[in-house]
Amino acid sequence: xxxxxxxxxxxxxxxxxxxxxxxxxxxxxxxxxxxxxxxxxxxxxxxxxxxxxxxxxxxxxxxxxxxxxxxxxxxxxxxxxxxxxxxxxxxxxxxxxxxxxxxxxxxxxxxxxxxxxxxxxxxxxxxxxxxxxxxxxxxxxxxxxxxxxxxxxxxxxxxxxxxxxxxxxxxxxxxxxxxxxxxxxxxxxxxxxxxxxxxxxxxxxxxxxxxxxxxxxxxxxxxxxxxxxxxxxxxxxxxxxxxxxxxxxxxxxxxxxxxxxxxxxxxxxxxxxxxxxxxxxxxxxxxxxxxxxxxxxxxxxxxxxxxxxxxxxxxxxxxxxxxxxxxxxxxxxxxxxxxxxxxxxxxxxxxxxxxxxxxxxxxxxxxxxxxxxxxxxxxxxxxxxxxxxxxxxxxxxxxxxxxxxxxxxxxxxxxxxxxxxxxxxxxxxxxxxxxxxxxxxxxxxxxxxxxxxxxxxxxxxxxxxxxxxxxxxxxxxxxxxxxxxxxxxxxxxxxxxxxxxxxxxxxxxxxxxxxxxxxxxxxxxxxxxxxxxxxxxxxxxxxxxxxxxxxxxxxxxxxxxxxxxxxxxxxxxxxxxxxxxxxxxxxxxxxxxxxxxxxxxxxxxxxxxxxxxxxxxxxxxxxxxxxxxxxxxxxxxxxxxxxxxxxxxxxxxxxxxxxxxxxxxxxxxxxxxxxxxxxxxxxxxxxxxxxxxxxxxxxxxxxxxxxxxxxxxxxxxxxxxxxxx
Numbered sequence: 246x247x248x249x250x251x252x253x254x255x256x257x258x259x260x261x262x263x264x265x266x267x268x269x270x271x272x273x274x275x276x277x278x279x280x281x282x283x284x285x286x287x288x289x290x291x292x293x294x295x296x297x298x299x300x301x302x303x304x305x306x307x308x309x310x311x312x313x314x315x316x317x318x319x320x321x322x323x324x325x326x327x328x329x330x331x332x333x334x335x336x337x338x339x340x341x342x343x344x345x346x347x348x349x350x351x352x353x354x355x356x357x358x359x360x361x362x363x364x365x366x367x368x369x370x371x372x373x374x375x376x377x378x379x380x381x382x383x384x385x386x387x388x389x390x391x392x393x394x395x396x397x398x399x400x401x402x403x404x405x406x407x408x409x410x411x412x413x414x415x416x417x418x419x420x421x422x423x424x425x426x427x428x429x430x431x432x433x434x435x436x437x438x439x440x441x442x443x444x445x446x447x448x449x450x451x452x453x454x455x456x457x458x459x460x461x462x463x464x465x466x467x468x469x470x471x472x473x474x475x476x477x478x479x480x481x482x483x484x485x486x487x488x489x490x491x492x493x494x495x496x497x498x499x500x501x502x503x504x505x506x507x508x509x510x511x512x513x514x515x516x517x518x519x520x521x522x523x524x525x526x527x528x529x530x531x532x533x534x535x536x537x538x539x540x541x542x543x544x545x546x547x548x549x550x551x552x553x554x555x556x557x558x559x560x561x562x563x564x565x566x567x568x569x570x571x572x573x574x575x576x577x578x579x580x581x582x583x584x585x586x587x588x589x590x591x592x593x594x595x596x597x598x599x600x601x602x603x604x605x606x607x608x609x610x611x612x613x614x615x616x617x618x619x620x621x622x623x624x625x626x627x628x629x630x631x632x633x634x635x636x637x638x639x640x641x642x643x644x645x646x647x648x649x650x651x652x653x654x655x656x657x658x659x660x661x662x663x664x665x666x667x668x669x670x671x672x673x674x675x676x677x678x679x680x681x682x683x684x685x686x687x688x689x690x691x692x693x694x695x696x697x698x699x700x701x702x703x704x705x706x707x708x709x710x711x712x713x714x715x716x717x718x719x720x721x722x723x724x725x726x727x728x729x730x731x732x733x734x735x736x737x738x739x740x741x742x743x744x745x746x747x748x749x750x751x752x753x754x755x756x757x758x759x760x761x762x763x764x765x766x767x768x769x770x771x772x773x774x775x776x777x778x779x780x781x782x783x784x785x786x787x788x789x790x791x792x793x794x795x796x797x798x799x800x801x802x803x804x805x806x807x808x809x810x811x812x813x814x815x816x817x818x819x820x821x822x823x824x825x826x827x828x829x830x831x832x833x834x835x836x837x838x839x840x841x842x843x844x845x846x847x848x849x850x851x852x853x854x855x856x857x858x859x860x861x862x863x864x865x866x867x868x869x870x871x872x873x874x875x876x877x878x879x880x881x882x883x884x885x886x887x888x889x890x891x892x893x894x895x896x897x898x899x900x901x902x903x904x905x906x907x908x909x910x911x912x913x914x915x916x917x918x919x920x921x922x923x924x925x926x927x928x929x930x931x932x933x934x935x936x937x938x939x940x941x942x943x944x945x946x947x948x949x950x951x952x953x954x955x956x957x958x959x960x961x962x963x964x965x966x967x968x969x970x
Contacts (some may be wrong), residue, residue, distance in 0.1 A: 246438045247487070249815070255819040256300075259663050260556070262863035263555070263652055264916055268860055271555045271559050271603055271604070273609050274550045274554060275548055275555070275607045277548060278710075279608075280607075280608040280611050280612060281546075281608075281612075281811070282602060282780045283605065283608035284518060284605070284608050284609060284612065287490075287601070287604070287605040287608075289869075290493050290494070290613060290717070290763060291490050291493075292645055294493075294497040294498065295493065295494075295495045297496060302815040305493045306826060307376050308581040310581055310582050310584075310600055310784060310851075311581075311582070311780060311783050311784060312580040312581070312787060315580075315774040315780075315783035315786075315787065316610075316761070316773050316775065316779065316783060317774075317779040317780040317782075317783045318706075318773060318775075318778070318780075318783070319773055319775070320704055320706050320773045320774065320775025320776075320779070321775060322696075323706045323737060323773070324704070324706065324775075326737070326741060327732050327734060327739055328732060328733075328734055328739060331690065332366075332404055332405045332406070332407065332439050333405070333406055333408040333440075333441050333442055334403045334404070334405070334406070334438035334441070334442075335362075335403075335404045335405075335406050335419065335438055335439075335440045335441075335443055336340065336401055336402070336403060336404075336417075336438070336439050336443075336627050336691070336700050337354070337355065337358060337401065337402045337403075337422070337426050337436055337437070337438050337803070338399065338400075338401050338436070338437045338439060338687045338691055339351045339354070339391070339396050339399065339400040339401070339406060339434060339436050339689045340398065340400070340434070340435050340437070340690055340694075341399070341433060341434055342398050342433040342434070342435075343398075343433065344391070344398065345396075345397040345398060346397060346398060346399065346400045346434060346435055347431055348391065348393075348430055350399050350430060350431050350434055350816055351391050351402065352391065353429070353433075354403045354425075354426045354427075354428075354429070354430060355404070355426070355460055356420050356426045357387075357403050357425040357426060357428060357429075358402070358426040358566070359404060359627055360425070361421045361422055361424070362404060362406060362422050362425075362460060365406050365407055365410060365414060365415075365417070365418035365421075366404065366405050366406045366407065366418070368420060368564055374556060376750075376867050377598075382881035385606075386738065388402075389402060389403045391407075392544060392695075394601065394694035394695055394892070395515070395694075396874075398694070399690060399693075399694035399695070400701075401691065401693075401695065402701070404422060404440050404680075405874060406418055407493070407739070410442070411455055412445070412449045413440055413446055413449075413796035415445050415446055415447045415449070416445075416446040416450070417444050417452055418442065418446075419438060420442050420446070422438055423436075423438045423683070426438065432905050436689060437683055437684075437686055437687035437690060438683060438684070438689025439683070439686075439691065439913065440684070440687075440700060440701075441686050441701075441777070443683065443684035443687065443933040444674055444684045446684075447678070447682035447683065447684045447685075448677075448919075450516075450682070451512070451678070451917060451918055451919055452511070452512030452513075452516075452917065453918075454494075455512050455514060455917050456512075456516070458518075458916050458917075459516050459519055459575065459913065459914075459916060460519065460865070462913045462916050463519065463520065463523045463616070463822070463913050464485065464489055464523075465908055466909045466910060466912075466913055467485055467488070467523060467906065467910065468481060468485055468905075468906065470902070470906045470909060471484060471485060471527070471528060471906075471931045472588050474531070474899075474902045474906075475534075475618075475621075476616070476620075476621060477618055477619060477620070477621065478619075479617065479619075479764045480617050480618055483609050483610060483613070484527060484530035484531075484534065484606060485607045486526075486609075487526075487530065487601050487602070487605050487609055488522070488523060488526035488527050488602070489523075490601065490605075491522060491526055491597050491598055491600070491601035491602075491605075492519055492522040492523055492594075492598075492929070494597055494601075495518065495519075495522045495593060495597040495598070496515065496518075496519065497592055497596040499514075499515065499518060499590050499593060499594070501937045501945070502589065502590065502593060506589070507582075507585075507586075507851060507875045508581070508585075508586045508589050509586040509922060510586075510590065511586075511880070512917070513587075513917075513919070513921075513922065514583070514586050514587050514590050515590070516815065516914065516917055516922065517587060517591065517855075517914070517925070518590045518591050518593075518594040518913055518921070519594075519653055520588070520858075520910055520914060521569075521591050521594050521595060522594040522595070522598045523694070524568060524906070524907040524910040524911065525565075525566065525595055525598050525863065525865070525866075525907075526598035526601060526602055527860070527903070527906055527907075527910070528561045528866065528906070528907055529565070529566065529599065529602035529603070529606075529904040530567075530606055531591075531899050531902055531906070532558055532561070532562060532605075532870055532896075532900075532903065533554060533555070533558050533559075533562065533602065533606060533607065533905045534606075534610065535896075535898075535899035536554040536557055536764055537550060537551055537554040537607075537610060537900055538618065538623045539554070539556070539895070540553045540554045540557075541615060541618075541623040541624075541625070542623045542625060542626070542627050543625065544625065546724075547611050547614050547615065548611055551607050551610065551611050554607075554783065555603070555607060559757065560873065561605055561869050561870050561874075562599070562602065562603060563599070563603070563871040564806055564807075564809070564810040564869050564873070565866040565869050565870070566595055566596075566598070566599040567806055567807030567865070567868070568802065568803055568806045568862050568865060569591075569593045569595050569862040569863060569866075570592045570596060570599075571592075571806070572799045572802050572803070572858050573587075573588045573589075573591040573592040573595065573862070573863070574588060574589070575588065575590045575734040575795055575798050575802060576588025576591075576795065576858070577589060577590075577801055578794060578795065578798070579782070579791040579794075579795060579854075580787045580790060580791055581787050581788060581791055581851055582688040583851060584791060584851055584855070585856065587855070595641050597933050611650070632893070634898075635897075636893050636894045636895075636896075636897030636898060636942075637655075637890065637893075637894035639893065639942065639943075640889065640891075640893040640894055640897075640946055641891035642940075643946045643947050643950070644886050644889070644890055644946055644947065644949075644950035647946075647947040647950040647951045648947075649941060649950075650944075650947040651667070651944060651947040651948055651951060654939060654940070654943050654944040654947065655826075655944070656829075657939065658826050658830040658935075658939075658940075658944075659728050659830075660826070661830035661833050661834040662826075662829045662830045662833040662834075663833055664833035664834050664835075664836055664837030664838075665829070665832050665833030665834075665836045665837075667836070667840070667902065668833075668836050668848070668913065669831070669847035669848070669851060670785070670788075670848045670849075670852070670884070671749070671751075671781070671785055671847050671848075671849075672749065672845075672847055672848070672849050672850075672920065672921070673747070673748055673749020673750060673779065673781070673845050674688070674748060674749055675688050675689065675748070675749070676749070676846035676847070676920065677849070677919060677920055677921065678918060678919065678920065679918040679919065679920055679923060687700075688700060688748070693819065693885065696726045696727075696744070696745050698726070698743045698744035698745060698746060698747075698748065698753070698778070699743055700748070700872075701748045701777040701778065702741045702742055702743045702744070702776060703741070703742040703743075703744060703757060703760060703774055703775070703776040703778060704731075704739060704740070704741060704742075704776040704778060704779075705719060705728075705739070705740040705742060705760075705764055705771065705772055705774050705775075706737055706738070706739055706740075706773050706775070707735070707737070707740065707764065707767075707770045707771065707773075707907075708737060708738075708769065708771055708772075709735055709736055709738045710769070711769055711770035712730070712733070712769075712770075712773070712830070714736040714770065715740065715764050715767050715770050715772050716730075717742060717771055717822055718764050718766065718767050719740065719742050719760060719763060719764055720764045721763065722756065722759050722760050722763050723756070723759065724744055724745050724752070724755075724756040725742050725743070725744060725745075725756070725760065726743045726744065726745050727742070728740055728741070728742045728743075729741055738749065742756075742760060742776075743761075744756045744778065746778075748778055748781075749777075749778065749781050749826055753781075754778065754781070754782045754785075755773060756778075757772070757776075757779050759776050759784050760774050761774045761779075765898060774841075784850050785850045787850075788850035788851050788854065791854055792853060792854050792857075795858075796854075796857060799857065799858055799861055799862065800821060800825070800861065800897075801894045802861065803821055803824070803861060804817050804821055807820060807821065807869070809871065810873065811872055811873070811876060811957075813956065813957045813958060813959070813960055814856065814958060814959060815952065815955055815956055815957070815958045816872060817958070818955055819945070819949075820865060820868040820869075820872060820945070821861075821865070822862050823868065823936075823940050823944055823945060823948075824860070824865045824868065824940070824942070825861065827860060827862060827864055827932050827935050827936045827940050828856070828857055828864070830932075830935060831856075831860060831928055831929075831931050831935055832853070832856065832928060832932075834931060834935075835924070835927050835928040835931055836848075838927065839924065839927075840878055843927075845920060845923070845924060846920060846926055848921075849920070849921035849924070850927055851921075852921055852924055852928070855925055856924075856925055856928040856929055856932070857929035859911075859925070859929045859933040860928070860929055860933070860936075863907065863929070863933065864932060864933060864936040864940075867900050867903070867904060867936060867937055867941045868936075868940075868941055870890070870896055870900055871889070871893060871900065871941055871945065872945075874887070874891075874892035874895060874896050875888040875891070875892035875949070876957075876962045877892075878891045878892060879957065879960075879961070879962040879963065880962035880963060882963055884953070885949055885951065885952065885954050885957065886949065886950045886955050888949075889945070889946045889949040889950065890946065893942065893946055897942065898935065900941065901938070901942070903937075903939055904933050904934060904936065904937025904938070904941075905934070907930075907933050908929075908930040908931070908933040908934045908937075909930070909934070910928070911925070911926045911929045911930040912926050912930045913926070914926035925956065
């Protein structure tokens with residue numbers, strides 16, 4: 246019997262379980278005539294997507310990612326019903342190089358700024374609309390008097406803007422304001438624009454042209470790694486073209502989805518989705534092409550070789566893609582709107598990647614025949630060099646001393662995990678950028694000269710009849726520097742409370758909690774507390790809840806898919822456990838690097854969940870690929886130890902290439918200068934490498950060798966036939 250038989254020659258049970266019929270069906274789409282039809286249909290569908298999808302629904306980057314049930318979200322909803330609703334303050338900070346600021350120059354600059362943004366700022370002369378502390382002195386109509394710091398070396402001016410401006414208009418308004426307030430300033434006096442609109446504009450600037458930069462960097466990384474993997478001048482072009490087209494079709498499909506649903510197609514969502522499509526799609530292509538090349542060494546007919554490759558590889562690819570898709574869809578149960586949008590968008594992208602990898606790529610590959618692999622053309626009867634190469638030797642070495650190898654591997658994971666003992670979650674608005682933009686500079690200048698919460702006061706909404714009692718209760722809270730009315734009507738009143746804690750800090754969250762407790766206790770007030778710190782606190786609470794709900798759900802999805810594919814409880818639990826260990830180790834090692842090497846701030850509140858999803862769902866892919874091949878070998882009667890060594894020998898090279906490629910693709914997120922995306926890229930990228938090089942290559946074979954035939958319990962691949970010694 247040939248040691249490495251294709252999937253259609255197995256004598257035991259079908260090793261691919263639930264997914265086998267799909268593999269056989271896909272094999273029927275690569276016939277001599279059908280392949281052309283598939284390619285033509287793919288071209289037409291892709292062209293239609295490019296032509297008719299249009300532009301995504303515009304969204305505001307300043308909107309908080311909160312569920313409607315969050316208290317801060319309820320405050321925002323109530324504010325919209327008040328006469329002062331629809332206005333948000335842009336803050337201009339004037340700072341003198343030495344001595345006191347020139348008040349007349351500040352007022353003149355303010356007037357230029359107010360005039361420059363008039364079209365974006367209704368009610369610019371309404372002080373209450375700003376929610377800002379009142380200053381002193383007279384002011385021209387349509388302007389708010391400047392407020393001076395205690396040493397009079399810094400002044401702030403409020404310029405109200407519409408709160409519901411889309412990204413483009415908000416950026417235009419902030420740019421016009423920044424230009425106008427700086428014009429004609431005397432030497433030694435600077436003007437910096439900060440506040441919510443400025444942060445939104447600076448985030449928008451981060452993503453300006455980001456899709457082009459991200460696509461270019463991703464395509465370049467994939468092209469280089471495919472060229473190194475295949476060492477062929479043109480083979481790499483086929484998977485890159487197919488996956489790249491799939492990425493653009495997924496982007497257009499996301500555009501349509503954003504129009505007909507609540508999915509937000511902002512820069513972060515589209516960027517991560519593109520990385521998922523490129524990373525997963527290329528991984529699927531690598532696995533399929535490797536199996537196709539293996540079959541070309543057995544079969545003269547390239548169409549039959551591709552059919553055999555699909556029968557063997559498609560079930561594992563479908564299981565892998567299904568795991569990622571279902572895990573992403575589980576984010577639909579998250580309270581965090583950003584996580585929900587990313588879940589639906591990512592699931593859509595993975596489905597498109599699967600379609601192009603399993604339908605379009607096989608047809609495109611057989612169009613060109615064996616010459617596509619030149620100069621390393623696979624010939625019938627030649628031995629696949631991977632069968633006796635470095636991966637075979639590694640497998641023999643690992644399974645020869647499984648106890649030592651397993652203990653050593655676990656020790657490495659534990660040491661890496663220890664780096665996360667001091668893990669901190671929760672970024673302030675000032676910490677979300679890799680490069681400090683103007684909005685952050687202005688915020689720091691404000692914090693140095695005024696009470697820390699001046700620029701982002703807490704907002705209290707209460708019944709008008711209880712406004713006085715609520716004001717007194719708020720003033721009695723430790724850390725509250727000032728409380729005053731900022732708007733309202735005969736039903737509801739809006740109060741503005743300045744805190745002395747820096748925005749986004751633990752102290753600020755504690756003060757918000759104390760403020761909420763105080764105003765909630767006022768009888769009949771129905772008071773609620775919102776504002777930027779309250780939104781950040783509610784976002785953290787939301788993220789904590791989502792982790793508690795979704796971590797076990799994602800693990801459950803992975804276990805079910807593994808059970809359907811492998812029909813082994815032991816194998817499923819072992820593989821899931823190793824992937825979770827990889828996540829914990831990668832999180833610890835990455836946090837150590839963030840603290841001691843990269844000087845990054847704490848993780849964003851949604852980062853642990855997203856990193857867990859990507860690492861568990863994508864990381865289990867490689868275990869699926871090697872375990873599926875091991876089950877094939879075991880179905881021919883090979884003992885568990887020999888089966889896993891053979892699987893490692895055959896899949897080691899291609900899976901390692903796939904892991905390196907996926908890690909590199911996630912690292913590309915670093916071209917977008919947001920700390921959260923860079924952190925996700927590092928955690929997932931390092932985790933994929935760890936899973937590829939240590940867990941899948943060393944730890945899993947050692948564990949299979951230790952467990953022996955029990956690894957397949959309760960459904961052995963031989964179906965009851967004796968296992969060869």
